[in-house]
Amino acid sequence: MANTNDFIWFGTGSGANVDTQAVYAAALAALGYPSVGFNTGTAFANQLNKVWRQGTAASKVLGDLANQYGFDWLDNGNAATLLANLISAIKAVSGQLSQVVAFSATPVFDCSKGQKFEITLTGNVTSSTITNVQPGMSLVFTIKQDGTGSRTFVPPTGVPLDTIDPTANSASVQTFEVSSTSVIRYSSPMMSNPA
Secondary structure (H helix, E strand, O other), X not given: OOOOEOOOXXXXXXXXXXXXXXXXXXXXXXXOHHHHOOOOOOOOHHHHHHHHHHHHHHHHHHHHHHHHOOOOEOOOOOHHHHHHHHHHHXXXXXXXXXXXXXOOOOOEEXXXXXXXXXXXXXXXXXXXXEEOXXXXXXXXXXXXXXXXXXXXXXXXXXXXXXXXXXXXXXXXXEEEEEOOOOOEEEOOOOEEXXX
Protein backbone atom coordinates (compact mmCIF):
# COMPACT_ATOMS: atom_id res chain seq x y z
CA MET A 1 0.00 0.00 0.00
CA ALA A 2 1.44 3.37 -1.03
CA ASN A 3 2.08 6.01 1.60
CA THR A 4 0.63 9.51 1.36
CA ASN A 5 2.49 12.79 0.83
CA ASP A 6 0.07 15.74 1.16
CA PHE A 7 2.76 18.36 0.49
CA ILE A 8 2.70 19.57 -3.10
CA TRP A 9 5.58 21.31 -4.84
CA PHE A 10 4.25 24.64 -6.07
CA GLY A 11 5.02 26.34 -9.39
CA THR A 12 6.89 23.54 -11.14
CA GLY A 13 4.88 23.28 -14.35
CA SER A 14 6.13 24.19 -17.80
CA GLY A 15 5.88 27.95 -18.27
CA ALA A 16 5.26 28.65 -14.56
CA ASN A 17 5.38 32.36 -13.64
CA VAL A 18 8.47 31.96 -11.46
CA ASP A 19 11.68 33.99 -11.48
CA THR A 20 14.92 32.21 -12.32
CA GLN A 21 17.27 31.85 -9.37
CA ALA A 22 19.61 34.55 -10.70
CA VAL A 23 16.79 37.10 -11.27
CA TYR A 24 15.17 36.29 -7.93
CA ALA A 25 18.39 36.59 -5.91
CA ALA A 26 19.41 39.85 -7.61
CA ALA A 27 15.98 41.46 -7.20
CA LEU A 28 15.67 40.53 -3.55
CA ALA A 29 19.21 41.61 -2.75
CA ALA A 30 18.66 44.99 -4.40
CA LEU A 31 15.53 45.57 -2.32
CA GLY A 32 16.90 44.11 0.92
CA TYR A 33 14.11 41.52 1.04
CA PRO A 34 15.96 38.43 2.20
CA SER A 35 16.16 39.84 5.71
CA VAL A 36 12.97 41.92 5.97
CA GLY A 37 10.60 40.20 3.52
CA PHE A 38 8.32 41.85 0.98
CA ASN A 39 6.96 45.30 1.79
CA THR A 40 3.34 46.24 1.09
CA GLY A 41 2.70 46.78 -2.58
CA THR A 42 6.13 45.69 -3.84
CA ALA A 43 5.80 41.92 -4.32
CA PHE A 44 5.24 40.58 -7.82
CA ALA A 45 3.55 37.28 -8.62
CA ASN A 46 6.72 35.82 -10.16
CA GLN A 47 8.66 36.62 -6.98
CA LEU A 48 5.99 35.22 -4.66
CA ASN A 49 5.71 32.11 -6.81
CA LYS A 50 9.48 31.65 -6.41
CA VAL A 51 9.20 31.95 -2.61
CA TRP A 52 6.37 29.42 -2.51
CA ARG A 53 8.19 27.04 -4.85
CA GLN A 54 11.34 27.12 -2.71
CA GLY A 55 9.36 26.63 0.49
CA THR A 56 7.27 23.78 -0.85
CA ALA A 57 10.20 21.97 -2.49
CA ALA A 58 11.73 20.97 0.84
CA SER A 59 8.37 19.87 2.24
CA LYS A 60 7.69 17.66 -0.77
CA VAL A 61 11.16 16.11 -0.81
CA LEU A 62 10.99 15.32 2.91
CA GLY A 63 7.59 13.75 2.31
CA ASP A 64 8.98 11.67 -0.54
CA LEU A 65 11.75 10.43 1.77
CA ALA A 66 9.23 9.52 4.47
CA ASN A 67 7.01 7.74 1.91
CA GLN A 68 9.94 5.74 0.53
CA TYR A 69 10.50 4.21 3.95
CA GLY A 70 6.86 3.52 4.75
CA PHE A 71 5.71 6.69 6.54
CA ASP A 72 2.89 9.08 5.67
CA TRP A 73 3.59 12.84 5.35
CA LEU A 74 0.22 14.42 6.15
CA ASP A 75 -0.79 18.08 6.22
CA ASN A 76 -3.01 17.68 9.28
CA GLY A 77 -1.37 20.13 11.68
CA ASN A 78 0.42 17.38 13.62
CA ALA A 79 4.05 18.53 13.64
CA ALA A 80 5.04 15.92 16.23
CA THR A 81 4.02 13.08 13.90
CA LEU A 82 5.83 14.72 10.95
CA LEU A 83 8.99 14.96 13.06
CA ALA A 84 8.69 11.37 14.31
CA ASN A 85 8.13 10.08 10.77
CA LEU A 86 11.07 12.08 9.44
CA ILE A 87 13.36 10.78 12.19
CA SER A 88 12.24 7.20 11.49
CA ALA A 89 12.80 7.65 7.75
CA ILE A 90 16.29 9.06 8.34
CA LYS A 91 17.11 6.17 10.66
CA ALA A 92 15.80 3.75 8.04
CA VAL A 93 17.82 5.27 5.20
CA SER A 94 20.97 5.29 7.35
CA GLY A 95 20.44 1.72 8.55
CA GLN A 96 19.96 2.73 12.19
CA LEU A 97 16.35 1.66 12.55
CA SER A 98 16.05 -1.87 13.88
CA GLN A 99 13.13 -4.15 14.49
CA VAL A 100 12.41 -7.26 16.46
CA VAL A 101 10.39 -9.54 14.22
CA ALA A 102 7.91 -11.74 16.07
CA PHE A 103 8.46 -15.43 15.54
CA SER A 104 6.37 -17.05 12.84
CA ALA A 105 6.95 -20.03 10.58
CA THR A 106 6.67 -17.49 7.72
CA PRO A 107 7.99 -14.13 9.01
CA VAL A 108 8.09 -10.94 6.95
CA PHE A 109 11.14 -8.64 7.17
CA ASP A 110 9.91 -5.15 6.19
CA CYS A 111 12.77 -2.78 5.32
CA SER A 112 10.48 0.26 5.67
CA LYS A 113 10.41 -0.45 9.42
CA GLY A 114 14.16 -0.91 9.77
CA GLN A 115 17.10 -2.62 8.14
CA LYS A 116 18.37 -4.45 11.21
CA PHE A 117 16.28 -7.52 11.85
CA GLU A 118 16.26 -9.70 14.95
CA ILE A 119 14.20 -12.85 15.35
CA THR A 120 14.31 -15.51 18.06
CA LEU A 121 13.48 -18.96 16.77
CA THR A 122 11.01 -20.79 18.99
CA GLY A 123 10.21 -23.18 16.12
CA ASN A 124 11.32 -23.75 12.54
CA VAL A 125 10.97 -21.03 9.89
CA THR A 126 9.79 -22.80 6.75
CA SER A 127 9.84 -19.69 4.52
CA SER A 128 10.36 -15.96 4.97
CA THR A 129 9.87 -12.79 2.94
CA ILE A 130 11.67 -9.47 2.66
CA THR A 131 9.75 -6.38 1.51
CA ASN A 132 10.42 -2.72 0.64
CA VAL A 133 14.06 -3.31 -0.26
CA GLN A 134 15.78 -0.24 -1.73
CA PRO A 135 19.13 0.01 -3.54
CA GLY A 136 21.91 1.19 -1.24
CA MET A 137 20.49 -0.36 1.92
CA SER A 138 22.65 -2.24 4.40
CA LEU A 139 20.78 -5.14 5.99
CA VAL A 140 21.65 -6.97 9.20
CA PHE A 141 20.01 -10.26 10.13
CA THR A 142 20.35 -11.54 13.71
CA ILE A 143 18.87 -15.04 14.04
CA LYS A 144 18.72 -16.26 17.63
CA GLN A 145 18.11 -19.79 18.85
CA ASP A 146 15.90 -20.28 21.89
CA GLY A 147 16.89 -22.46 24.86
CA THR A 148 16.05 -25.59 22.86
CA GLY A 149 18.17 -24.79 19.81
CA SER A 150 18.47 -26.70 16.54
CA ARG A 151 15.72 -24.57 14.98
CA THR A 152 15.96 -24.11 11.21
CA PHE A 153 15.58 -20.90 9.26
CA VAL A 154 14.79 -20.50 5.55
CA PRO A 155 15.91 -17.00 4.49
CA PRO A 156 13.94 -14.77 2.13
CA THR A 157 14.40 -15.43 -1.59
CA GLY A 158 17.46 -13.54 -2.81
CA VAL A 159 19.11 -13.22 0.63
CA PRO A 160 22.20 -15.48 0.56
CA LEU A 161 22.23 -16.18 4.31
CA ASP A 162 24.89 -18.62 5.48
CA THR A 163 23.99 -21.55 7.72
CA ILE A 164 22.89 -20.42 11.17
CA ASP A 165 24.35 -21.80 14.41
CA PRO A 166 22.02 -24.50 15.81
CA THR A 167 23.41 -24.19 19.37
CA ALA A 168 20.82 -23.32 22.01
CA ASN A 169 20.86 -19.61 22.98
CA SER A 170 23.26 -18.71 20.15
CA ALA A 171 22.93 -15.69 17.87
CA SER A 172 23.94 -15.77 14.21
CA VAL A 173 24.56 -12.37 12.62
CA GLN A 174 25.22 -11.56 8.97
CA THR A 175 25.23 -8.28 7.03
CA PHE A 176 24.24 -7.64 3.43
CA GLU A 177 24.39 -4.81 0.91
CA VAL A 178 21.71 -4.07 -1.68
CA SER A 179 23.18 -3.01 -5.03
CA SER A 180 21.66 -0.52 -7.44
CA THR A 181 19.93 -3.39 -9.21
CA SER A 182 18.35 -4.58 -5.94
CA VAL A 183 20.63 -7.62 -5.83
CA ILE A 184 21.38 -8.53 -2.23
CA ARG A 185 24.98 -9.58 -1.60
CA TYR A 186 26.53 -10.50 1.69
CA SER A 187 29.13 -8.09 2.99
CA SER A 188 30.30 -10.24 5.88
CA PRO A 189 30.36 -13.94 6.67
CA MET A 190 28.02 -15.32 9.32
CA MET A 191 29.18 -14.52 12.87
CA SER A 192 27.93 -16.57 15.79
CA ASN A 193 28.06 -15.87 19.51
CA PRO A 194 26.02 -16.64 22.62
CA ALA A 195 22.67 -14.82 22.67
